[in-house]
Amino acid sequence: MNLKYKRVLLKMSGEVLGSEHSPVDSSKVAMAAKHIKSLYDAGVQVGVVCGGGNIMRGRDGGSMDRNRADAIGMLATAINAMSLEQGLIDIGVPVRVLSAVQIELFMDTYSARLANSSLDNGEVVIFACGSGLPFFSTDTAAALRAAQIHADALLLAKNIDGVYSADPKKDASAVKYDTLSYDEVVSKQLRATDLTAITLSKDVELPIIVFSMEDDSAFVRACMGENVGTVIS
Numbered sequence: 047m048n049l050k051y052k053r054v055l056l057k058m059s060g061e062v063l064g065s066e067h068s069p070v071d072s073s074k075v076a077m078a079a080k081h082i083k084s085l086y087d088a089g090v091q092v093g094v095v096c097g098g099g100n101i102m103r104g105r106d107g108g109s110m111d112r113n114r115a116d117a118i119g120m121l122a123t124a125i126n127a128m129s130l131e132q133g134l135i136d137i138g139v140p141v142r143v144l145s146a147v148q149i150e151l152f153m154d155t156y157s158a159r160l161a162n163s164s165l166d167n168g169e170v171v172i173f174a175c176g177s178g179l180p181f182f183s184t185d186t187a188a189a190l191r192a193a194q195i196h197a198d199a200l201l202l203a204k205n206i207d208g209v210y211s212a213d214p215k216k217d218a219s220a221v222k223y224d225t226l227s228y229d230e231v232v233s234k235q236l237r238a239t240d241l242t243a244i245t246l247s248k249d250v251e252l253p254i255i256v257f258s259m260e261d262d263s264a265f266v267r268a269c270m271g272e273n274v275g276t277v278i279s
Contacts, residue, residue: 050271051199053091053165055192056082057185058203060126062259064100070129079133081203081265082170086139088266091165093195094172095188096130098122104180116180120147123184127174128152134170141170146178146187158194165195182242189243193250200247200254201268202239207258208275209238226278238278247278254278 062078065071085092097103101122107115127143131153134141142164143153153174154160164171176187185202192200211234212220223236228248231238238244238256247254257264257275264274 047088047266047270049088049090049269051090051197051269053093053195053197054085054199054201054269055093055095055188055195055197056085056201056203056265057095057188058097058259059205060097060100060122061205062100062203063096063126063129069100070125072133075129075133076136078130079137079139081259081262082130082134083137083139084262084265085269086170088269090266090269091168092170093161093165093191093197094130094170095176095184095191096123096126096172096174097184098126101125113180120175120178123176124149124152124174127172130172139170140168141172143172143174146173146175149175161191161195171195183240185239185243186246189239189246189252192252193246197252199269200252201265202254202256203259203265204256205259207261209236209256209278211236223276224273226276228278231278238276244278251279 063070063074098119102118104116104119131141131143144156145153146156148155161171173191176184208222210220210222214220228244231244255268255277268274
């Protein structure tokens with residue numbers, strides 16, 4: 047297979063693992079694992095960052111101290127990482143979970159050295175607990191881990207098929223962008239990802255591909271260089 051991007055960081059929102067019946071739905075986890083397996087089977091080396099929005103986001107902590115709220119959010123991503131790990135084990139994909147905070151009873155502690163050696167050895171690597179720091183989103187953590195593993199691209203699998211000029215669910219005149227520069231995302235105040243993630247991606251010249259989680263073929267096609275949504279570069 048002719049791959050343009052041979053090592054990627056895949057960012058998935060926590061919501062894709064949950065449903066109205068359960069914050070962590072086994073059928074949703076199985077579907078997410080299937081998407082990752084499609085990349086693995088195509089020969090792509092895959093790192094994964096999963097958000098925690100199906101359980102708890104730090105910024106949704108209300109009057110709670112943000113440091114504590116973000117700590118809870120990090121633990122939510124650890125739950126999702128372990129769930130996704132099991133989903134991959136169930137379908138025969140070698141996987142390792144690395145945590146930005148020390149919870150050695152459940153998973154290994156993150157280091158760039160260990161992450162890169164695991165990828166080189168053919169394992170999917172799931173990064174838990176974001177960056178390990180409060181006030182930084184999991185999108186920023188995804189850009190950071192992508193830089194640290196020398197990823198060729200950052201894949202943002204979302205519930206929408208690209209970046210639009212406005213929310214297409216609220217504005218029928220919203221226009222979808224096929225390509226954007228990092229500076230355009232900032233100047234147009236587009237909500238593709240957060241500003242810190244955009245800035246870091248620009249600094250390390252990391253292309254960002256935003257596409258729909260619902261498109262089964264988009265994961266591999268994106269790695270082949272097809273424009274499956276919006277490319278930010």
